[in-house]
Amino acid sequence: MSAAAPSDQPLRLGIAGLGTVGIGVVKIVQRHAEMLAMRAGRPVEITAICARDRKKNRDADLSGFAWEDDAVALATREDVDVFVELIGGDQGPAKDATEAAIRAGKDVVTANKALLAHHGQALAELAEAEGRVIRYEAAVAGGIPVIKALTEGLAGNGIRRVMGVMNGTCNYILTRMEDAGLPYDTVFEEARQLGYLEADPQLDVGGIDAGHKLAILSAIAFGTQVSFSTVTLEGIGRISIDDIRRAGDMGYKIKLLGVAQMTRRGLEQRMTPCLVPASSPLGQLTGGTNMVVLEGDAVGQIVLRGAGAGEGPTASAVMGDVMDIARGLRLPTFGQPATSLTQVTPAMAPAPAPYYLRLQLADKPGALAKVATVLGESGVSISRMRQYGHADTAAPVLIVTHKATREAIDFAIAQLPATRVVEGEPVAIRIEEL
Amino acid sequence: MSAAAPSDQPLRLGIAGLGTVGIGVVKIVQRHAEMLAMRAGRPVEITAICARDRKKNRDADLSGFAWEDDAVALATREDVDVFVELIGGDQGPAKDATEAAIRAGKDVVTANKALLAHHGQALAELAEAEGRVIRYEAAVAGGIPVIKALTEGLAGNGIRRVMGVMNGTCNYILTRMEDAGLPYDTVFEEARQLGYLEADPQLDVGGIDAGHKLAILSAIAFGTQVSFSTVTLEGIGRISIDDIRRAGDMGYKIKLLGVAQMTRRGLEQRMTPCLVPASSPLGQLTGGTNMVVLEGDAVGQIVLRGAGAGEGPTASAVMGDVMDIARGLRLPTFGQPATSLTQVTPAMAPAPAPYYLRLQLADKPGALAKVATVLGESGVSISRMRQYGHADTAAPVLIVTHKATREAIDFAIAQLPATRVVEGEPVAIRIEEL
Numbered sequence: 001m002s003a004a005a006p007s008d009q010p011l012r013l014g015i016a017g018l019g020t021v022g023i024g025v026v027k028i029v030q031r032h033a034e035m036l037a038m039r040a041g042r043p044v045e046i047t048a049i050c051a052r053d054r055k056k057n058r059d060a061d062l063s064g065f066a067w068e069d070d071a072v073a074l075a076t077r078e079d080v081d082v083f084v085e086l087i088g089g090d091q092g093p094a095k096d097a098t099e100a101a102i103r104a105g106k107d108v109v110t111a112n113k114a115l116l117a118h119h120g121q122a123l124a125e126l127a128e129a130e131g132r133v134i135r136y137e138a139a140v141a142g143g144i145p146v147i148k149a150l151t152e153g154l155a156g157n158g159i160r161r162v163m164g165v166m167n168g169t170c171n172y173i174l175t176r177m178e179d180a181g182l183p184y185d186t187v188f189e190e191a192r193q194l195g196y197l198e199a200d201p202q203l204d205v206g207g208i209d210a211g212h213k214l215a216i217l218s219a220i221a222f223g224t225q226v227s228f229s230t231v232t233l234e235g236i237g238r239i240s241i242d243d244i245r246r247a248g249d250m251g252y253k254i255k256l257l258g259v260a261q262m263t264r265r266g267l268e269q270r271m272t273p274c275l276v277p278a279s280s281p282l283g284q285l286t287g288g289t290n291m292v293v294l295e296g297d298a299v300g301q302i303v304l305r306g307a308g309a310g311e312g313p314t315a316s317a318v319m320g321d322v323m324d325i326a327r328g329l330r331l332p333t334f335g336q337p338a339t340s341l342t343q344v345t346p347a348m349a350p351a352p353a354p355y356y357l358r359l360q361l362a363d364k365p366g367a368l369a370k371v372a373t374v375l376g377e378s379g380v381s382i383s384r385m386r387q388y389g390h391a392d393t394a395a396p397v398l399i400v401t402h403k404a405t406r407e408a409i410d411f412a413i414a415q416l417p418a419t420r421v422v423e424g425e426p427v428a429i430r431i432e433e434l
Numbered sequence: 435m436s437a438a439a440p441s442d443q444p445l446r447l448g449i450a451g452l453g454t455v456g457i458g459v460v461k462i463v464q465r466h467a468e469m470l471a472m473r474a475g476r477p478v479e480i481t482a483i484c485a486r487d488r489k490k491n492r493d494a495d496l497s498g499f500a501w502e503d504d505a506v507a508l509a510t511r512e513d514v515d516v517f518v519e520l521i522g523g524d525q526g527p528a529k530d531a532t533e534a535a536i537r538a539g540k541d542v543v544t545a546n547k548a549l550l551a552h553h554g555q556a557l558a559e560l561a562e563a564e565g566r567v568i569r570y571e572a573a574v575a576g577g578i579p580v581i582k583a584l585t586e587g588l589a590g591n592g593i594r595r596v597m598g599v600m601n602g603t604c605n606y607i608l609t610r611m612e613d614a615g616l617p618y619d620t621v622f623e624e625a626r627q628l629g630y631l632e633a634d635p636q637l638d639v640g641g642i643d644a645g646h647k648l649a650i651l652s653a654i655a656f657g658t659q660v661s662f663s664t665v666t667l668e669g670i671g672r673i674s675i676d677d678i679r680r681a682g683d684m685g686y687k688i689k690l691l692g693v694a695q696m697t698r699r700g701l702e703q704r705m706t707p708c709l710v711p712a713s714s715p716l717g718q719l720t721g722g723t724n725m726v727v728l729e730g731d732a733v734g735q736i737v738l739r740g741a742g743a744g745e746g747p748t749a750s751a752v753m754g755d756v757m758d759i760a761r762g763l764r765l766p767t768f769g770q771p772a773t774s775l776t777q778v779t780p781a782m783a784p785a786p787a788p789y790y791l792r793l794q795l796a797d798k799p800g801a802l803a804k805v806a807t808v809l810g811e812s813g814v815s816i817s818r819m820r821q822y823g824h825a826d827t828a829a830p831v832l833i834v835t836h837k838a839t840r841e842a843i844d845f846a847i848a849q850l851p852a853t854r855v856v857e858g859e860p861v862a863i864r865i866e867e868l
Contacts, residue, residue: 028590028732038657038770039589137587143733145587152586152763153571153579155473156462156753223472281739284718298462299577299750305715305737316733319590329586329763336472 010043011326012079014106016071016097017086018051018058021111021138024315025084025322026060036319040326050074071097076104082325083108084318090114098123102132109321111138111314117212120219120226121341124333134333135321140213141166141290143313144306145320150220150294151335157296159221161261163432167210168288168308169196170236170256175286178244178253184237196288206235210258211271217292218260218269219334223341226334227269230346234272243427246358246398247275249386253283257432265347274432275356281305282434293434301434352403354383354431359416360394360423361387367421368397374419378412380404394423400431444477445760446513448540450505450531451520452485452492455545455572458749459518459756460494470753474760484508509535516541516759518752524548532557536566543755545572545748551646554653554660555775558767568767569755574647575600575724577747578740579754584654584728585769591730593655595695597866601644602722602742603630604670604690609720612678612687618671630722640669644692645705651726652694652703653768657775660768661703664780668706677861680792680832681709683820687717691866699781708866709790715739716868727868735868786837788817788865793850794828794857795821801855802831808853812846814838828857834865 013029015022029036029046036044048066050073068074075083075097083101085108087094094115101108108127110116116123116136127134137147141164150159165171169191176187188205191197196204203209215228236256247254252275260269276282281303285291290308295301307313334341361367368387375382384400401409409428416422447463449456463470463480470478482500484507502508509517509531517535519542521528528549535542542561544550550557550570561568571581575598584593599605603625610621622639625631630638637643649662670690681688686709694703710716715737719725724742729735741747768775795801802821809816818834835843843862850856 024732032590032592035592035657036590038774041766041771144736145583148582148587149579152758152761153582153754154750155757156466156470156750158466158469223469281715281718284715296750298458298746298753300741300744300747302578303737303739305739307734310734312732313734316588316590316730319732320587323589324586327586327763327765329761331761332475337475340472 008042010045011040011322012045012047012081013084013322014048014074014077014080014082015046015084015086016050016074017088018049019086020311021314021318022051022086023058023060024311025318026062028315028319030061036323040323042326044322044326047079048074048077072100075101075106080106082106082322084322085110085112088112088114090118095119099126102127102130105130105132107132107325108134109318109325110134110136111318112136113139113209113212113216117215117226117228120216120333121338124338128332128338133325133330135324136216137321138314138317140216141292142306142308142310143316144290144292144304144308145317146217146292146304147220148320149302149304150217151331154294154296154299154302155335157298159294159296161259161295162217162221162292163282164214164258164290164292165255165282165285166213166258166290166292166308167204167207167256168290169204170210171285172196172288173205174236174239174244174254174256177241178248181241183241184239202235205237207233207256207271210256214258214260214269214271218267219341221260222262222267223336224267224344225341227344227346230267230344231269231271236273239273243358243429246396247356248278250356250384250398250400251278252276252356252431253278254429255282257282259432261351263347263351265349266345268347268350270350272430274430276432276434280434349406350430352405353433354403355401355409356429356431357399357401358427359397361397362394362421362423364421370419370421371397371416374415375412378415379408380412442476444479445474445756446479446481446515447518447756448482448508448511448514448516449480449518449520450484450508451522452483453520454745455748455752456485456520457492457494458745459752460496462749462753464495470757474757476760478756478760481513482508482511505531506534509540510538514540516543516756518756519544519546522546522548524552529553533560536561536564539564539566541566541759542568543752543759544568544570545752546570547573547643547646547650551649551660551662554650554767555772558772562766562772567759567764569758570650571755572748572751574650575726576740576742576744577750578724578726578738578742579751580651580726580738581654582754583736583738584651585765588728588730588733588736589769591732593728593730595693595729596651596655596726597716598648598692598724598726599689599716599719600647600692600724600726600742601638601641601690602724603638604644605719606630606722607639608670608673608678608688608690611675612682615675617675618673636669639671641667641690641705644690648692648694648703648705652701653775655694656696656701657770658701658778659775661778661780664701664778665703665705670707673707677792677863680830681790682712684790684818684832684834685712686710686790686865687712688863689716691716693866695785697781697785699783700779702781702784704784706864708864710866710868714868783840784864786839787867788837789835789843790863790865791833791835792861793831793833795831796828796855796857798855804853804855805831805850808849809846812849813842814846
């Protein structure tokens, strides 16, 4: 049953994209050449590189590498064994060059979550038909080796749920709003000026980037075809400093939380603001750090925490994949043959959960009783409630419900205006139980 | 450069030791046969088993497996590809059968930290000479895939420091002392009655078990031969409820913390009580859960958290290793060739750190000034200090120092009796900076 030993020939990398991550990879290969060779049992070398602007001043010595202006040309070079795709984007050169590399018999290492979220199934099928591997640890949660933990370390587990805070910018914004008591728009602008936001900020604050990551994890966890289009996405733009504070009063933090789980209703994939217990590892996560929680039927709950972005962490993840290939590890892209991945049946609604409700209650006799009646008639029962002293005429009321369906919550909210005791728009946020 | 695909023949396991972990492995293989085959690309089967007492009633159907009374006989069976060693102990049948298995051309999966801590180098050399692999994820931190994260995920990093709370029983005892306000002896007795302690409790509370784990992580991290004998061990038996509370007042928690780092003085390996910031992930860790912190020069700090023991988590780790072998992953035992691992030069003293000091000060004028003078003359400077109201004549004083060497701390403590203002034995505990 012995597998053949991997080659002792140098493993030759072609790197497309020389932004911070690409330069980070170059630096690691240069700084740690001896260590990498020792650990891989063979040298790891860079033979060729490619980026948009050849003349740009970069923080690394690139003189020893062949230069290609075209990513496809790089990907198909004779002297490249592994195509390292750090271009980004789900179309154009990233996709073209990745496909060309596989067809030319190269393995691929990529940090491109959008590419995999949109074309993961087709790419996996192509790679497996050609006998090549695609590795993408850097695409999810930066430096945290979560793809490896899920695909390999937990391979003996039926996975029950995958959760995570996987967009550092959103977590930074929410943490900063809370710490500084600033409204969303102000902190959003701060983050933009600090360069924390993507060119299209909706990728961050709209949850799209994190949704890509969740779709990838979900495919591995549940043996399904990557299905980004069925991820329920809701960004953080509607989270108010008020809700952050009120949630805190009730013992919760608000996070942009990804949750994937297989239920009797089908596959549930959500990337939405949720409340989590303030004392839980997810609740304690502040700033730009990422955290992924993996729940398996044997292992229970595993929590992984680390930097979700940045030159070093992301380059570390790329190099982990490169080293796996150098050492001869060859797995199907999503941990089982691409042709065996099942099509997603999306759950039409999320599993029942407790909800946090915030209402402005008019200062009228019996107001609270009317709200309670509407909730009860909608099938929503109250677990905890807190009423605040009112300014002007309206008093904020916080309610933590028992487990309820989203339908019941929405139905209740739709009935509230008729009571004439609720002012403004009620807020309802799911509480994810950990 | 393509490595040959792994076999599609069934991978046949021989399991020695049918305690909770062994039964856990049997259950996973039986429950998840189809899933495992899908993920591994080949069936995973159990062909033979072995345990001390054949007649014992076990919580699994073992009727389909051949039975061996002798572990060596099991390990060398024709129809076994992987010897799964769950016997335990660093001598006797565990060692004999592991060696026999390797010599007979089997791969080995083991949960045996003592065996690896004591004989890791010899076993790794033997395995590599025979072209076999030894995998041991379950030996360190139970279900947390930390061996994989360190050896593979972080393979592109120079490792700076490895830290961890890796004995759940100790962390349970310390947490319980704090929560219930009970002294060590009482909680120790509770833990014994709950069955949380090894037959020889020093393995737990003396730090030996956790020290084994640290020695293993250290070898991978720094490319050194496993060297348990150079681990500085100090158990939790001398931690008082007083110190737990006082440390809490100063913003710290006391943990039995393993730390391995390569310094200019040599390799530092410590498994000793330390103070860590209460707000850090390590500080927030309560109960029997384990946590490992890996620091790499590219990735920064990665934190892994999960169950450190128990049937499911440990069996999950064993199965992760089995699946790696089934999938054709073949790495040297400690991540680089055993013959390339360097001999340990132990650091003669730990790197400088802040220390927590607790003294009982006599109620005499100028007492505090005398202590401060002794500390200053010993090269220990004070960062923060807190004096408590005194009962009888002696008042407790807490001091957090700036970074100091252990030698300076010990020298200062040796000078204190001569001041005649310090009563009883001063307590000094290292503060590990995170």
